[in-house]
Amino acid sequence: MDIDKLEIDKFTQRTKGMYRRLADLYENLNTMPIMADVLPQALIELGSASEIVNVATEELHQQNEELIQTRNLLEAERQRYQDLFEFAPDGYLVTNTIGMIREANRTAAKLLNLQPQYLVGKPIVNFIALQDRQTFRSFLIQIPEYNKVTELVVRIQKRDGELFDAAFTVGVIRNQQDKPIGLRWLLRDITERKQVELGLLKNDGDLTLDRPWHKYCKGELIPLNPGVIWYVCKGCVKLSTLCETGEEVMVGLAGVGMVFGSTLTALHIYQATALSDVELVSIHLAEIAAAPTLSHTLLPKINQRLRQTESFLAIAGRRRVQDRFHQLLMVLTQEIGEPVPQGTRLLVRLTHEELASACSTTRVTITRLIGKLQQQGKIGFDSKHHIVVRDEQLENIPKPLSPIANSKSNF
Structure with missing residues (x-):
């Protein structure tokens, strides 16, 4: 708690006045013979105490100046981060662990079509489209178990009923005992990104155009070339590795429209097995590097494999x-x-x-x-x-x- 500067100044003046009166007593000591035996020692002790009080007053004054400077610096930092929060290009929300909104910046309010003060106290699930609410609730329950930032793609419903595709990036706020006490949400409108992805997915025919088809029967191992990515035209491929005991561990599935290859994994032991009769086309990495449209078409498919891998990790x-x-x-x-x-x-x-x-x-x-x-x-x-x-x-x-x-x- 800060001490008012005016009060410190008054206390300092009183201390100085007391010190002057002590000096007067010292000078008039010889004119007071009745107290000649007792008063000198008392005045000496009182003078020492006065010196200590004077020094303490100066230190208190200095400490208060430092506290005022520190408070001003903290206030400036708080205001700077508040401005960053308010004027960030992405929507930011702060909630408790069950998703009740405590803070919302201007961008989030604009995305949800509601003033920030009216967002506070409302459950974030109220703004999730009905068909995604079950997924969101399950996600919300699992968040405190994660020690890293997590992303969820859902449909958001604005206050006026309009829907848009959104990506939530969520981080957990923890106390000194490492217990979850709140959540930070980064909210982005990814409608345009989704439209681009859908447009690219319509160009899947470009992946198979003028390329030879490779057929493998159920149970066959599919060769993995470091310079090639396989695209699945028909069937399903099991992706697996081997643990230290030699047992096989399934790490993914590649169905129609998906890609796989040894370049998409860091596992030293990695194999692909046809779970059914499959038909594939091979795409060379050099070709991808030379054709931007091809890489753009493959990007969402690689992202799909990444998301599936995370699902298997969650299992x-x-x-x-x-x-x-x-x-x-x-x-x-x-x-x-x-x-x-x-x-x-x-x-x-x-x-x-x-x-x-x-x-x-x-x-x-x-x-x-x-x-x-x-x-x-x-x-x-x-x-x-x-x-x-x-x-x-x-x-x-x-x-x-x-x-x-x-x-x-x-x-």
Whole structure:
């Protein structure tokens, strides 16, 4: 707490007055014979105390000046960061851990079509499009578990009802005990970016134009050349690695319209296996470097592979095997699923061993979990032994952080 400068000055004047009166007492000591034995020693002690008070007053005055300077500097820094917050080109929101808005800058208010003061106290989920709210709530629950900045792509609904594609980048605010106490949200309108991506996806024919098609049968290993990226025209490819025990670990799937290759991974052991009869075209890296339109067409596909990889990482991060398997089913329904009357059917038949490798568990455990879910009526099998996930099961499975839209075709 700062001491008022005027009060310090008054205290200083009083101290100086006391010091002068002590000096007068010293000079008049000989005229007071009655106190001659006691008064000298008392005055000496009082003079020492006066000196200490005088020094303390000067130090207090100096410290107060320093506090005032520090306060002014802090206020200037606070104002500078407040200006950065308010006038940032992206929308910024600060919420508590359950998504209740505490602060909002002007850009965020403009994006949401509401004044900043009216945003405070409202749940951020109120501005998420209805079809994305379940995904957002699942995402919000998981955020405190992450120690890095995370991104989610959703549809935002403005106050007037208008929708737009948005990307949320979220960071966790933690206290000194490393406990989450709030969230910082960076909000961007990515409508134009989405339109560009959709426009580029329409040019997929350029990837296969005048290129030879390579066919591989189910179960065949696909050769990986460091100078080549494969583009999937038909079928599905399993991407895997080997752990130190020699067991295979599934790290991804490449379906129709997706790309894969050894240049897109840092794993020393990496292999691609045809899960069905597949047809591929090869694209050389030198060609990509020389053709900007080709690289622009491939960029969203590489981004799609990255998002899928993060989804598989999220599976591995779950502690319970049951949760990992449920999350895997969610990813598979989005990657290789097609709607059927009973629910969502996986277009590729995966063995229990392959499912186990994706969940970092044993084949016996997966067999037991499948049997349990089948008894509960949450999954089933079609005539070709493909898994069919019931719609009600999908509602109970937390969705991946970045939903991946993928082209579907029968394999």
